[in-house]
Each structure stands twice: as structure tokens, then as C-alpha cells.
Amino acid sequence: KETQLRIEAFYSFS
């Protein structure tokens, strides 16, 4: 089963 990750998992809010 594949899960789509979200962008926020990699970059933090500035």
C-alpha cells in the first residue's frame, strides 16, 4: 500500500 506524503513533512513554515 502506497502513501502519498505531503510537502510539510519535508519543509517547515518560515
Place this chain on the structure above:
Amino acid sequence: MLELRLVQGSLLKKVLESIKDLVNDANFDCSSTGFSLQAMDSSHVALVSLLLRSEGFEHYRCDRNLSMGMNLGNMSKMLKCAGNDDIITIKADDGGDTVTFMFESPTQDKIADFEMKLMDIDSEHLGIPDAEYHSIVRMPSSEFQRICKDLSTIGDTVVISVTKEGVKFSTAGDIGTANIVLRQNTTVDKPEDAIVIEMNEPVSLSFALRYMNSFTKATPLSDTVTISLSSELPVVVEYKVAEMGYIRYYLAPKIEE
């Protein structure tokens, strides 16, 4: 006061066509550096980052940093009214609630202005640090578009793998599977036709083809595309915008549970 005059107005038209399907509303930020945008798609899976440097404009006046919230569908409607050879000027007043797009025909015999309402958008800005990528592939943008289109007729997910053999794009679906392998090829007549594979470490990642296909809307902007991959990071798909900047698309990978 903001006034940006872009002689090659078609670039702005193409930029809008490249992002309007991915993002509905976004803030355009204007500073002494240039005209920029950072926005995520509604599901926060992809992010687009645009920069048009101030030096690329024939005239660039931005008295103070300004953030203008625009509906990209509406902006695209207005820019479609500009001719491909038109000069486009973007004008806005500090604290105003509209932006004006002025279109001048090359012979100056037709001048149009379109005023668009701005909107308040709560934008979340992400800090994207510079990264070392495991592998970087540069290839003709039309070839990448063709591959994404072809694979999406078979499956929903593309696995991009870079090894010393080359770069492989694979998919699987109900009707079967597909694998497309490109090898480095720099012995071409035109440099934009080259396939250049820089591999520091082999890498293999899965991505949703729907987003990849959306990114290829930027194909008319550049003959080449650069795909940067690292196992721990979103892929970066970059198209240069003439000599003045870039559109970068970031796409979070899919992982096996």
C-alpha cells in the same frame, strides 16, 4: 507603487498557464529581487516556486515589498487577452485592492488595460533550504512531457530510478506495465537535446503522475527540464524562464507502508 514592464509578455502568459491548474489562489510577492510566488496545491502534495528577477524586466519599480493576492484563473483570463508579441506592464499602488495589466502591441497602435481585483490570501510560506541531490537529470522538456503523458495512460504512479545505467521511468496499472530508460547522451547537434545524468548516488522514488503531468504545462517555457532527486526529499522539476528566472515544482514522494 509598483510598475513592472516585461517586453517579452508571452513569458508571463506561459508562466500563468504553467501554474493555474495546480494552484487556484496565490500571493505574488514583489521586492527589489524580483517578482515571485510560492504556493502549494490544495492537497499540499506539490509546491510551486516562481522567480522572475528584476533584471529581466525592461523597467522595474517596486518602492516597497508588496504581496498581491490573485486568483490565478482570473489572472490567466486577463493575460489571455494580451497578444503573444505584446509588451505587458503590471501596475499596482501600495495598499490598493486592484492590479492593472497593460498590454501594448509591438507597433504601439493598440494599448489595453485590464484591472483585476486583488484578494486577501493567508499564505503559508515554507523555507526550502538548498540541498545536495543524489541525482540530477537534465533532458529535453518535450521528452519528459511525452514520457509523463505516455505513462499516465498505463498507471497512476511513476517510479523514477537513477543508476549508472541511466534514468528509468516505470509504471504499472490494470492493463500492464511500462518502463522507459534514457541513457546519457551528450553527442547531439543541439545542446538542448542532450540527456545529462549526474549521479552522486543511485536513487529510486515514486510519484503521482497526475502532478508530474501538471508540471509539464511549463514545457513551452523551456527546451530543457532538470529533475533533481534525493531519497529523503521531494523531487524538484525545474524549468528556466528565459534568462530571468525559473519555475520549480516540488513534489512529495509516495512511500510503501
